[in-house]
Amino acid sequence: MDALKINKRLIMTPGPVSVDPRVSQAMSNSILGQFDYEFVDIMNQTMALIRQSFLTQNKWSFPIDGTSRAGLEAVIASIVKPGDDVLVPIIGRFGYLFTELVTRAGGIVHNIKKPMGEVFDQDEIIEALDRINPKVLAIVHGETSTGRLQPIDKIGHACKTRGIFSVVDAVATYQGMVIPVDDWELDAVIGGAQKCLSIPSGITPITFNDRFSEEINRRKRVELGIRSNEITEQDDFIRSNYLDLTQLQDYWSPKRLNHHTESTTSIYALYTGLKLALAEGIENRAHRHSYHQEGLKLALKALGLEIFGDESNEMKMVICVKIPQGVDDNAFRLGLLKNYGIEIAGSFGELQGKIWRIGIMGYAIEKQNILTFLSAFSIYLAYQGVDNLNLEQAVSTLLKYYETSE
Amino acid sequence: MDALKINKRLIMTPGPVSVDPRVSQAMSNSILGQFDYEFVDIMNQTMALIRQSFLTQNKWSFPIDGTSRAGLEAVIASIVKPGDDVLVPIIGRFGYLFTELVTRAGGIVHNIKKPMGEVFDQDEIIEALDRINPKVLAIVHGETSTGRLQPIDKIGHACKTRGIFSVVDAVATYQGMVIPVDDWELDAVIGGAQKCLSIPSGITPITFNDRFSEEINRRKRVELGIRSNEITEQDDFIRSNYLDLTQLQDYWSPKRLNHHTESTTSIYALYTGLKLALAEGIENRAHRHSYHQEGLKLALKALGLEIFGDESNEMKMVICVKIPQGVDDNAFRLGLLKNYGIEIAGSFGELQGKIWRIGIMGYAIEKQNILTFLSAFSIYLAYQGVDNLNLEQAVSTLLKYYETSE
Numbered sequence: 001m002d003a004l005k006i007n008k009r010l011i012m013t014p015g016p017v018s019v020d021p022r023v024s025q026a027m028s029n030s031i032l033g034q035f036d037y038e039f040v041d042i043m044n045q046t047m048a049l050i051r052q053s054f055l056t057q058n059k060w061s062f063p064i065d066g067t068s069r070a071g072l073e074a075v076i077a078s079i080v081k082p083g084d085d086v087l088v089p090i091i092g093r094f095g096y097l098f099t100e101l102v103t104r105a106g107g108i109v110h111n112i113k114k115p116m117g118e119v120f121d122q123d124e125i126i127e128a129l130d131r132i133n134p135k136v137l138a139i140v141h142g143e144t145s146t147g148r149l150q151p152i153d154k155i156g157h158a159c160k161t162r163g164i165f166s167v168v169d170a171v172a173t174y175q176g177m178v179i180p181v182d183d184w185e186l187d188a189v190i191g192g193a194q195k196c197l198s199i200p201s202g203i204t205p206i207t208f209n210d211r212f213s214e215e216i217n218r219r220k221r222v223e224l225g226i227r228s229n230e231i232t233e234q235d236d237f238i239r240s241n242y243l244d245l246t247q248l249q250d251y252w253s254p255k256r257l258n259h260h261t262e263s264t265t266s267i268y269a270l271y272t273g274l275k276l277a278l279a280e281g282i283e284n285r286a287h288r289h290s291y292h293q294e295g296l297k298l299a300l301k302a303l304g305l306e307i308f309g310d311e312s313n314e315m316k317m318v319i320c321v322k323i324p325q326g327v328d329d330n331a332f333r334l335g336l337l338k339n340y341g342i343e344i345a346g347s348f349g350e351l352q353g354k355i356w357r358i359g360i361m362g363y364a365i366e367k368q369n370i371l372t373f374l375s376a377f378s379i380y381l382a383y384q385g386v387d388n389l390n391l392e393q394a395v396s397t398l399l400k401y402y403e404t405s406e
Numbered sequence: 407m408d409a410l411k412i413n414k415r416l417i418m419t420p421g422p423v424s425v426d427p428r429v430s431q432a433m434s435n436s437i438l439g440q441f442d443y444e445f446v447d448i449m450n451q452t453m454a455l456i457r458q459s460f461l462t463q464n465k466w467s468f469p470i471d472g473t474s475r476a477g478l479e480a481v482i483a484s485i486v487k488p489g490d491d492v493l494v495p496i497i498g499r500f501g502y503l504f505t506e507l508v509t510r511a512g513g514i515v516h517n518i519k520k521p522m523g524e525v526f527d528q529d530e531i532i533e534a535l536d537r538i539n540p541k542v543l544a545i546v547h548g549e550t551s552t553g554r555l556q557p558i559d560k561i562g563h564a565c566k567t568r569g570i571f572s573v574v575d576a577v578a579t580y581q582g583m584v585i586p587v588d589d590w591e592l593d594a595v596i597g598g599a600q601k602c603l604s605i606p607s608g609i610t611p612i613t614f615n616d617r618f619s620e621e622i623n624r625r626k627r628v629e630l631g632i633r634s635n636e637i638t639e640q641d642d643f644i645r646s647n648y649l650d651l652t653q654l655q656d657y658w659s660p661k662r663l664n665h666h667t668e669s670t671t672s673i674y675a676l677y678t679g680l681k682l683a684l685a686e687g688i689e690n691r692a693h694r695h696s697y698h699q700e701g702l703k704l705a706l707k708a709l710g711l712e713i714f715g716d717e718s719n720e721m722k723m724v725i726c727v728k729i730p731q732g733v734d735d736n737a738f739r740l741g742l743l744k745n746y747g748i749e750i751a752g753s754f755g756e757l758q759g760k761i762w763r764i765g766i767m768g769y770a771i772e773k774q775n776i777l778t779f780l781s782a783f784s785i786y787l788a789y790q791g792v793d794n795l796n797l798e799q800a801v802s803t804l805l806k807y808y809e810t811s812e
Binding site: 008011016017026070269 | 408409410412413414415417419421422423424425427428430431432433434435436437438439440442443444448471472473474475476479483503506507510511512600606607608609643644645646647648649664665666667668669670671672674675677678681740743744749754
């Protein structure tokens with residue numbers, strides 16, 4: 001049998017990104033049964049690591065067995081019942097995903113929007129909370145489609161004092177910056193695997209507080225076949241079984257009530273990825289991301305490219321550059337991938353064909369890779385006929401940056 | 407940082423079971439981007455392998471990024487809309503899971519039941535189809551909670567001629583026996599990862615035919631943010647986004663419409679696990695399972711244990727034995743695990759504490775492991791005070807079986 005052959009890549013997209021070999025090694029360990037006491041111990045340790053990663057005391061901090069979208073849907077499908085009002089601010093594609101998830105859950109969506117490339121002042125959001133008085137605010141922290149960072153440090157408190165539940169999509173920012181869930185008083189936050197944490201996609205750490213837990217447990221329904229008789233059925237039960245957070249609470253608590261078969265290797269990956277991230281330190285990790293993002297951004301400007309959006313509200317784990325005139329988005333990216341094994345991303349909707357998104361995420365973000373990327377990317381742009389590029393200026397800017405700052 | 411230390415195990419449960427090291431090695435390959443042409447090629451090859459594994463020509467043969475339960479929910483949530491009648495025959499716990507999934511989708515469940523340990527004659531099911539005239543029949547093929555194999559070879563045809571959709575949970579039987587999806591005229595079938603295929607839990611291969619596809623696409627809703635304007639919204643759209651098969655069709659077709667971020671390492675595992683299974687040959691693999699199951703069953707009888715249920719309808723990938731009187735289910739299994747690293751399973755509901763389920767699944771099923779299991783298990787039973795065990799008779803029965811048959 002031919003073994004799978006995977007060619008070398010330098011992935012500079014907003015995910016999925018390269019995995020630390022130590023994570024891959026952990027994943028190659030043999031399987032443990034899902035109720036094996038040693039596996040249960042690893043599950044409990046993983047919960048503790050998730051708490052640390054979110055800077056929270058939330059008891060309910062565990063992963064969803066699915067990609068980030070599964071984590072988002074688990075939270076929305078559990079908190080939003082038909083007819084509930086939900087405020088979803090939109091600054092890019094992933095606000096539309098929240099809108100979609102709320103709609104599918106039967107919720108009534110109230111959108112406020114900004115032009116692509118902008119973010120909300122938090123007071124604008126708070127004003128909308130007062131105007132609409134929703135049950136839930138669902139908001140994207142790092143909007144990778146436009147590279148924007150939506151400030152949210154005041155939002156949790158504002159929601160709490162109004163009796164509104166705050167739900168935050170932190171998929172792209174998780175472990176690439178500090179997200180102090182308790183200090184910011186956020187009710188439910190969804191992290192990501194294949195972005196700054198840089199483990200394989202397929203598992204999604206989430207956290208939520210007791211207030212949120214009490215609310216979703218009003219809809220609790222233990223499944224047939226394993227429930228005892230005292231549970232009362234309710235009409236507004238959660239419509240998903242797989243993504244029902246109340247059932248997952250029973251699975252991730254000492255009850256260990258049978259639900260899905262936890263993905264052993266994904267837990268090994270998450271455990272190890274979080275151990276590595278916390279050993280580095282979230283603040284150090286945040287600095288590593290912003291440090292290399294700043295250096296590469298300076299170099300790309302020196303090259304002659306234009307950065308998309310206001311730098312005052314940019315995510316530090318992605319660089320959005322305008323595609324130079326005359327360059328075909330898809331053809332260029334395919335050429336870069338085929339010739340160099342280097343991958344960058346386009347964008348969605350009205351930004352498609354207009355900007356490239358260069359991911360600065362996780363394990364691969366270190367000097368050698370950034371210099372290699374800049375050199376190959378800039379020369380290949382020149383080769384493709386883009387005029388007026390300052391090739392030497394770009395590389396000297398980056399080299400000097402690395403020599404003079406840290 | 408302390409690396410994860412996983413101790414040795416011989417897992418003899420109905421899953422999750424040991425993984426072939428060649429699968430683990432494949433999973434340790436580096437990440438490819440989800441739209442990288444080399445990854446897309448692997449995705450397409452994986453679809454072809456899934457088709458072969460189900461003996462089907464179904465175009466729509468792809469994995470769900472979640473555990474088996476996610477695959478079951480994706481199929482049920484996509485085909486069952488509120489008010490739809492669904493027939494669910496129950497012979498054990500996993501029939502209740504189907505019942506639960508249908509209820510959550512808003513369907514009206516019609517159950518027919520057999521005592522635990524029995525299966526239906528197919529004519530009884532067909533009679534119920536005629537009586538109830540449901541939209542969907544959802545049926546479990548291998549009911550691991552009782553170790554029963556429900557015959558289904560006539561069911562698909564009976565459904566088709568009546569305009570009913572057949573949905574089959576083949577999680578436990580997939581790649582442990584031959585399931586000719588096209589010959590049996592089944593509309594949608596869900597396989598399993600962590601059982602006879604013996605790759606890590608977390609990804610679930612499914613297949614469905616054009617008739618099924620046409621039906622679910624009546625409910626199609628392309629998500630906000632990436633849909634063009636011509637799509638009409640409908641009130642009865644699928645309530646899940648993550649488990650919406652119509653969106654997954656767009657992701658797994660040349661459109662490659664963005665949805666979730668496919669789990670790279672899970673695809674490496676599935677691709678490699680299927681390559682290995684098909685290289686062995688599904689018939690050879692089925693024989694390997696039934697061959698070792700038969701030998702171990704003979705030995706356990708010789709030991710003096712009683713087999714649960716009628717052997718004429720047993721699954722060949724599990725042995726259900728009655729727990730000897732005076733033995734504490736949980737304490738014995740924990741002792742076997744702690745002292746030998748050997749894991750067997752209890753059961754659910756009314757069978758809990760009454761039977762053990764010994765899994766005969768996948769990679770670990772070969773002579774050395776079966777002999778090791780029998781020896782440790784039988785001696786530990788004797789050590790726990792069970793009288794009248796024929797220890798030498800048991801092992802000689804198994805050794806002779808291996809010497810005289812193949």
